[in-house]
Amino acid sequence: MHKGQTMNDLPVLRTKVPGPKSRTLARRLRRHEAPTVTCLTGKGPIFWKRAEGVHVWDVDGNRFLDLTSAFGVASLGHSHPEVVAAIHKQSALLCHGMGDVHPSEAKTRLCARLSEITFERWSHGRCGGQALLCNSGFEAVEAALKTAMLFTRKRGVIVFEGAYHGLGYGALETTWRRDFRLPFAEQLGGFAEFVPYPRQSSAAADRAGAPTAEIPLLSAIEGQILGVLRRREIGAILVEPFQGRAGEVIPPPGFIPMLRRICDRHRLLLIADEIYVGFWRTGRWFAVEHSGVTPDLICLGKALSGCLPISACVGKAGVMAAWPVSQGEALHTSTFGGNPLACAAALASIRQFERRAASWDVTQKGAEFVGELRRLLAGNPWVRDIRGVGLLIGIEFAANGPVQPPILCERLLDRGLIALPSGSRAEALAITPPLCMDARTLSWAARQTAEVVSGATSAAIKRRVR
Ligand SMILES: Cc1ncc(COP(=O)(O)O)c(C=O)c1O
CATH class of the missing domain: 3.40.640.10 (Type I PLP-dependent aspartate aminotransferase-like (Major domain))
Structure with missing residues (x-):
């Protein structure tokens, strides 16, 4: 944790992800929703119960940090009190x-x-x-x-x-x-x-x-x-x-x-x-x-x-x-x-x-996030580009390389971070958090993201050496 970071900002995981309740709901949804809509393959999704500010709680009581603003919708943060009122x-x-x-x-x-x-x-x-x-x-x-x-x-x-x-x-x-x-x-x-x-x-x-x-x-x-x-x-x-x-x-x-x-x-x-x-x-x-x-x-x-x-x-x-x-x-x-x-x-x-x-410093926070990721991932052989304007941030990977954004998203979810793959071949990881996310939490998220990418990179290199 960063100096000054409170536990209030970070994810809190009580179960494996996805938890048992999410898995039960996935089985039900599979029966009753048109198959093209929700991706139920792989680890499967977490089912959301509540969201507030930069956080989302799932049906198993886990608290996640949202790096997507739920498809770029919750830019003000989830359930903004003035909007709800x-x-x-x-x-x-x-x-x-x-x-x-x-x-x-x-x-x-x-x-x-x-x-x-x-x-x-x-x-x-x-x-x-x-x-x-x-x-x-x-x-x-x-x-x-x-x-x-x-x-x-x-x-x-x-x-x-x-x-x-x-x-x-x-x-x-x-x-x-x-x-x-x-x-x-x-x-x-x-x-x-x-x-x-x-x-x-x-x-x-x-x-x-x-x-x-x-x-x-x-x-x-x-x-x-x-x-x-x-x-x-x-x-x-x-x-x-x-x-x-x-x-x-x-x-x-x-x-x-x-x-x-x-x-x-x-x-x-x-x-x-x-x-x-x-x-x-x-x-x-x-x-x-x-x-x-x-x-x-x-x-x-x-x-x-x-x-x-x-x-x-x-x-x-x-x-x-x-x-x-x-x-x-x-x-x-x-x-x-x-x-x-x-x-x-x-x-x-x-x-x-x-x-x-104006008080959110979107430009500054985005530049810091991109700068931190560029520093932490410098020299990574499969990172093609790290770019951003404000809090529209993309990390692009070699298209057919061993480090794939959908897998990275699963690894991030295991750490309590919600992110999305992006690009026509899912070659990028999109980071579009609520604009009100504070700089410390963003910096923590950047380090988590870099760790997940580096972990996947080391695993891929080991596989190649073997
Ligand atoms: C640029 C752009 N235009 C249009 C759409 C479609 O919006 P909707 O999914 O609400 O129909 C999207 C959705 O992601 C989008 O990103």
Whole structure:
């Protein structure tokens, strides 16, 4: 333990992981849930009972440290008291409204807040935004795709290798991973055109501000995009400003400005998918802000409410005007869209981000975590890259090497740390803890992670020698 570290921060394990109750639940779930959903192979999952702040308790009474924010949702920490209080308050009044017919006050306030924290803030009040509220992230992406279709009347969309935009049919068309697409390929729309996503190498990251290193790569990608524009009708570019599920990939600084320039020259819409990286994950309100670029549409979800299913496609008012005015039948809506409980949670979350985010030192803590890991894992033959921006951190391993992130996650779980593999071949370990996790706990987690990686490396070397 670190000097000053209290036992209150660290995991407490009372059983083997997973414990007996988790294993019993796994057997039940296997019988009753569609087989594709929960991974019940290998050691099996822990079943969550309670979560608070940076901790999760399982049904066996074990307390874990969450290094995932539960898919990037609990950025404020689990069960944030102000968010929970807002849900309680709202639930005493109205749990469900008639979203697009007789809306709630909460929905009205949330749409206004979303405009304030995006387009109004970016334009210093000169230009407003309008929101289309949905339930999950992929729906917000599909709302953005529909908006682009209506605005530009062009069906083609440029997307990026490695991209993850969700699994609904529209979003799946723009998601890169072959294993997700292949079984449904015949039903996909064929409107997406993939081009490479540039990577900032570690060395380049260390020399931040050395833009020459990125020029050939970016110009090659620009050339490919221009080639696509010559042969297809394209209406939009859909991009994750930092790729999340591709392995926490950081592009060179000139990338998003280059896309903005292309969009402006060719009258395309720039859609930023910030479902994973929005809301201070990277040390700014939104990840596009690192590049100084204003997108035409931004997709938000996950940390927007921090717990309840709600997402949003927010667009420049002039772009959203492409949607026809509802005469009683909304052209895009859903039964639970703009659910008042979820809106209340989102409003409370936004309030917390506004009040507290600056004090979390996300950038500093992320840099320290990456620095500590780089130091501890220097010279490790299978570590390809350790990178991060804010608390979006990825450790990439040699793709077919002996050190595999899914196994590392099991070893971390044995020590009471919840982490996730990332990347299309699970080649990276993703570290995306709640933003409020304190520096000491993060440093302890970095040392645990390094020990687990080093342990797996030594075991692999021994196997080879034998
Ligand atoms: C960048 C991005 N877009 C879209 C999605 C899809 O969100 P959801 O799973 O809520 O549909 C995700 C999910 O991880 C994501 O990371």
